[in-house]
């Protein structure tokens with residue numbers, strides 16, 4: 542809202558010029574550049590010249606076609622060019638089949654025409670954030686199932702063992718941990734090792750979908766259920782049928798919707814908004830939250846009967862500062878990864894730099910370590926890398942800064958520094974809960990991550 546675009550580049554491919562114009566106008570709120578093309582053929586040179594954060598791809602091009610054959614074939618081609626590409630399929634008919642087939646074949650998500658602007662923005666924003674996290678983590682030749690969950694500390698050994706035992710069962714799993722500890726990776730690993738691995742895994746980031754959209758996003762709606770419901774919409778629960786549904790930031794599920802999710806889990810049936818007949822669904826739910834346990838166990842915040850349904854198995858990811866044994870492996874992995882990505886030699890670290898990384902407090906956990914390593918690979922001129930190459934805020938400074946915030950220095954109007962301080966204070970105030978800090982700052986989670994990255998927080 543009025544802020545600079547969060548992402549760089551998006552390509553929209555649709556044969557309908559009105560759709561292209563309207564989506565370009567809208568998506569400029571999220572992307573610095575939005576390229577449009579009438580056909581995938583036209584789009585290929587754009588995509589080859591510059592990696593898009595997201596490609597929106599229509600399912601049908603030939604006149605009168607509705608079976609999505611062409612769109613799906615193009616989806617395959619785009620993913621063959623770049624397996625990391627984030628493709629959101631545009632489906633004209635809210636047929637669940639096309640959407641589900643597209644996702645099984647590697648599309649990240651789908652939007653149904655006609656769309657509401659808010660919904661399109663929410664879907665595309667989530668997809669673009671995924672691209673960022675994917676491109677930052679996966680090896681260039683991606684291994685099936687995504688990037689590996691590293692760490693052999695006793696805490697992580699326990700996590701690996703829990704995953705191995707829980708994955709092949711259909712038990713619902715709740716993953717707990719601070720932001721950036723790897724909750725999404727655990728969810729992916731659970732799906733990969735499950736009997737549903739060849740089925741779809743769908744994510745709903747409840748921290749990214751605006752509250753009034755969550756209902757139809759999750760449960761779907763029928764035409765006419767409310768003013769904007771111009772067509773039927775298949776909810777994520779139904780679309781994930783047969784596979785895994787990952788509910789990220791479950792702590793953000795509004796209290797009023799919690800009984801509804803509970804009913805789905807208990808009865809294995811979902812009733813779209815405005816429908817009078819429930820539809821049977823077969824899903825395995827993995828949920829994640831960064832809420833501290835005491836808040837999660839507070840009935841005023843989260844229904845305990847729902848919690849008991851979600852946490853048949855609970856996996857607690859400890860913060861990185863509590864498992865420094867994992868840091869060396871993460872350093873080696875991500876240094877090598879980024880060196881390859883940016884075509885640089887793998888930089889050596891001085892003993893002091895290694896020590897600094899090992900003893901750092903890492904409030905942003907593995908995500909922050911990964912960003913620090915990426916920055917160092919890009920910016921460093923001399924090797925070995927020294928502590929200064931990582932722009933770490935020493936723990937001592939953080940403790941001082943954690944004291945009541947000093948009033949803004951009247952002579953410091955430097956926007957960058959002011960921004961950094963505000964971001965840091967908001968994070969501290971909310972115990973590094975990204976959703977709450979982002980809400981306080983008036984930013985999306987993705988925009989907050991970008992600022993944390995920029996300021997080395």
Ligand SMILES: Nc1ncnc2c1ncn2[C@@H]1O[C@H](COP(=O)(O)OP(=O)(O)OP(=O)(O)O)[C@@H](O)[C@H]1O
Nearest residue numbers: 678689690691692720721722723724725726907908
């Ligand atoms: N154990 C790990 N091994 C390798 N990479 C990791 C590990 N844990 C986290 N990462 C990387 O750190 C980043 C953050 O991980 P992820 O998104 O899974 O965290 P999260 O806990 O879901 O974060 P948030 O709560 O902010 O959504 C990802 O890029 C992920 O690949």
